[in-house]
Amino acid sequence: xPVVQISAPAKxxxxxxxxxxxxxxxxxxxxxxxxxxxxxxxxxRRTSVPGLCxxxxxxxxxxxxxxxxxxxxxxxxxxxxxxxIVPAVEIRLVKRIPVGAGLGGGSSDAASALKGLxxxxxxxxxxxxxxxxxxALALGSDVPFFLGESGFAAGTGRGELLTxxxxxxxxxxxxxxxxxxxxxxxxxxxALKPASRSEKAANLVxxxxxxxxxxxxxxxxxxxxxxxxxxxxxxxxxxxxxKEARRxxxxxxxxxxxxxxxxxxxxxxxxxxxxxxxxxxxxxxxxNRVFLTDFLLKS
Numbered sequence: 001x002p003v004v005q006i007s008a009p010a011k012x013x014x015x016x017x018x019x020x021x022x023x024x025x026x027x028x029x030x031x032x033x034x035x036x037x038x039x040x041x042x043x044x045r046r047t048s049v050p051g052l053c054x055x056x057x058x059x060x061x062x063x064x065x066x067x068x069x070x071x072x073x074x075x076x077x078x079x080x081x082x083x084x085i086v087p088a089v090e091i092r093l094v095k096r097i098p099v100g101a102g103l104g105g106g107s108s109d110a111a112s113a114l115k116g117l118x119x120x121x122x123x124x125x126x127x128x129x130x131x132x133x134x135x136a137l138a139l140g141s142d143v144p145f146f147l148g149e150s151g152f153a154a155g156t157g158r159g160e161l162l163t164x165x166x167x168x169x170x171x172x173x174x175x176x177x178x179x180x181x182x183x184x185x186x187x188x189x190x191a192l193k194p195a196s197r198s199e200k201a202a203n204l205v206x207x208x209x210x211x212x213x214x215x216x217x218x219x220x221x222x223x224x225x226x227x228x229x230x231x232x233x234x235x236x237x238x239x240x241x242x243k244e245a246r247r248x249x250x251x252x253x254x255x256x257x258x259x260x261x262x263x264x265x266x267x268x269x270x271x272x273x274x275x276x277x278x279x280x281x282x283x284x285x286x287x288n289r290v291f292l293t294d295f296l297l298k299s
Contacts, residue, residue, distance in 0.1 A: 100182020102261030111146030168217030
């Protein structure tokens with residue numbers, strides 16, 4: 001039977017400003033997504049038995065009571081419904097990206113399931129791009145980013161209106177620290193207090209400047225100070241372990257530290273691998289999961 005293997009990389013947000021609340025209950029964002037080398041993986045195999053069998057190799061903190069609750073299962077069933085295909089497939093998900101970490105693991109898994117099923121069943125991704133994008137957005141606001149091929153992309157709207165960003169020059173190493181306590185997106189946005197119009201406008205200037213400097217290949221010292229995440233405001237006072245991980249990264253000498261997405265992961269950018277290794281060693285404490293990763297320039 002045909003088999004497809006596919007990687008599902010994590011992301012970090014180098015910038016995230018919440019520009020307003022929408023009538024559909026979501027929020028408008030200005031964000032800069034960046035893929036990193038920490039990844040889940042999926043193996044998709046056609047079978048002779050009708051139905052969808054989802055198997056899990058859980059190397060993270062995923063709690064799965066029913067397969068129907070998993071976003072990979074939801075993505076697969078949406079694919080079969082959209083293309084009028086009777087499922088006869090086994091999907092094995094190897095879960096390495098922590099859940100509730102702000103790293104987009106579930107969103108990446110969903111996008112990779114859609115891509116993998118296209119390849120497994122001979123469905124053209126290019127000719128069905130708009131249909132796949134619609135499915136992706138219905139599954140989650142970050143899924144369209146992972147469905148694309150860009151390593152870096154500026155996102156507006158819910159994060160689904162994407163403009164590829166091609167950074168030049170040498171990129172820093174990344175130390176990811178998941179402090180062992182998941183943070184879920186809904187309560188974070190509920191606790192967020194609106195920023196002033198002038199503050200948001202000033203941050204959008206920084207957002208554009210950050211993108212320009214990355215595209216120009218400027219050194220990290222010229223753009224590291226432009227990184228920003230509005231969601232740190234509701235998260236850090238409420239999650240002591242996230243706040244502590246951020247503080248320890250700064251004390252370890254990391255030149256740039258930020259929380260990713262709605263948390264709980266915080267990350268540090270390091271000029272070279274030796275500095276990244278040194279920083280990562282100081283964060284290897286009980287409860288923390290530490291990953292030394294690189295940026296991915298394409299999927």
